[in-house]
Amino acid sequence: MEETRQANSTKLEIFTFGRFLVKRGDKALSEDANRSYKLWELFKYLVTNRGKCILPEVIFENLWPDKDYNDSKRALRTLVYRLRLLLDKDSTSNNNCIMFSHGGYIWRPDSEAWLDLDEIEDLYKKAQEVRDSNPTEAMKVYKEAITLYKGDFLPESSYSEWVIPTRNHFQHLYIKCVNELLELLEEQSLYSEIVDICESVFIVEPYEEDFHLYYMEALVKEKKVKQARSHYEYITAALYRELGVKPSPEMREIYRVMHSNGDNVEYDLTSIQESLGEKKEDQKAFICDADVFRYIYKLERRRLERSGQSVFLALLTIGNSDYGVPPKPVLKDATEKLLHVLQETLRKGDTITQWNDAQILLMLPGLTLEQGDSVLARIQKNFKKYYNLGEIVIRSKIEPVIPL
Template sequence: MKLYIITLGEFDIRSQGKSILIGSSRTYKIFKLFEYFLTFRNKKLLPETIIDNLLTDSESHDPKNMLRTQIFRLRKVINSLIPEGEDASKFLNISFNNGYYCLEIGENIVIDIDEFENFIEQGDNETCKEISMEYYQKAIDLYKGLYLSDNAYEVWLVPTRNYYHRLFLKTLYKYIEILKGNQEYEKIVTLCEETLLIEPYEERIHIEMMEALLKLGQGKAAANHYDHALNMLEKELDAKPSQRFIDFIKKIQSNSSHKSDLNIIDIKRNLEEEIPLGAMSCSIDYFKFLFNLQKRKALRNNQHDYLCILTINREDYGQFNNKGLKDILKVLERSLRKGDAFAQWNENQVLILLHDVKEDGIETVKERLLNNIREYARISLNSISIIFQPLATEALSF
């Protein structure tokens, strides 16, 4: 009889498919010690190293004695897990030799991370792509979440946890590339849907899924998923997704619009976007395009367009963060006109393009912006500077 130890996701030990930890007296400190030994299984560990990693918060005046007591209790727990009548040496044993502790893994113990790595290695070494896919699928099925996910805040876990997480994603993308080559887009969608249940914030998985949906002719489903993913990523991560993700909506729109010839009315309808209530927020690349376009017009038609640079002094405003900048961007969208545009230049500055503003209107715009930022973004006016420059100036370039 073998014991199967699960570490990818929530920790568990199973025998014949059933958990043997249910109903057992699980002391947090003892099982944390067990997880530590399991992470560094078959390796010699100094008592001082274990104490530094696990017992730094202890108020004990004799941490070595405390460690010996906990290991004694852990040995009792391990012995209680071994099936009655079985040879204990074929399962788990904590030895102490020459000043080192070591968790020895016997032949009747199977650990999911060992199987996980073996499946991936077999898939990488296999010359037949179909067989490689089978091994990759087995490895992906084993990954139920972060390594020892129920033990979230231990520093000693981070390198191991990151290693298996990167290995999982690397294997997932290799598998998807093979599926792409075979044009098995339905499988890609299913695979991504299942993976997103445990990795909802991995942008590339969302992108791979939307690309597969487009290949299947399901543009509406891709657009719906884009809206859902964008909202989730912005809300949960409190930051904008990557430019690659943001730009994917253009690919979705292009895919649905360019499949047949359209008349000018249909083309106009496809080109039009929902008109925002206020100014247009755009990427820096698009802002550069608008800047140069408006400068050409300003030089030719003597239009009164302005470039404005809004700067936040973080030294004066120490609590300023990404949320504070988001608040400012919302203020700009509501305070400026529909014909104006703005873009974030860096973490401290925002560029604004003002269209057709008479000279006497600059102070009015400045006063309105400063008052609204002070009222809604809660930022001191002493921390903000706003500079205006007419576009119709030959020296001004972008």
């Protein structure tokens, strides 16, 4: 691909992923894009809608809806003329890239220009054609395709509605290319290559969970369990912070695999997955280690600044009627029973941790103070209803979590 383009040094080359660039040979024609803003916006629009014949009125409506032109056809004809002069300068071909047909303008179907949009489509089709018969060749072609994708389609025009469908299409195509390449590499047990590929695609698509799963699984296969755990901590925190999503079942499974490959686990966000237990517990409140609770608490404080959603922190203290601490066997029994009541009483999304031998902390999102008081009263009622522990008393306090 690169050799062919270099051999045609006078061919117009158009790059649209990650940044917009039009060049012929070593000369970048789009360097003065700010000074020729209208020309290049028209160029981008025609390239995006290549294969379509577009009327002048439609072009103006999509590109400059706030402008009022008495003669839109004449104004557009002038822009196209200037654009042709700019594009065809130093060209050895007599074919203009833009032609007029049936009252509208169209990007010439037989244009000799090289376009990364068309190239990545062609490479994906080629890879699929040879995938079953020649996986080695398919992997090579997939790699060429994903190398072309440097980021979002026309990022400097991301707020233009006409860009969105094409941008989404190629983002999905890129994700398919990467996933299919990683699948082939996994079938060939090429784990070090999976690691290299993933580290490069994280720059472009940092929150695509499948890529991170392939990456961590490959690290485990390469006996780099510590690195896999570190990455797990990073990506689960990032997904929660940026997107507000908790680890999927697949993420929890890779955590268990990593945990089984070593004796030591630091108490951080990864411990959440270990505490979840059986799948049926997914529908109940989440019990976690105190360090994990502290970590989630910090994330919630940061999220409060953006979401505005109320979150309450509640403290339950197990004691005697005279405010003393019960004997250890009694305290342990009371704690286990209270945790059971909490899981049965609280909602999915609420978080529970045993803070110390005699105290339990709760994080209750999306409530008012009155609703929080009602929750605590219901906990007290359910505990007394199901368990008769004599002089054991549950004392509770609640207050809102304060944003950072």
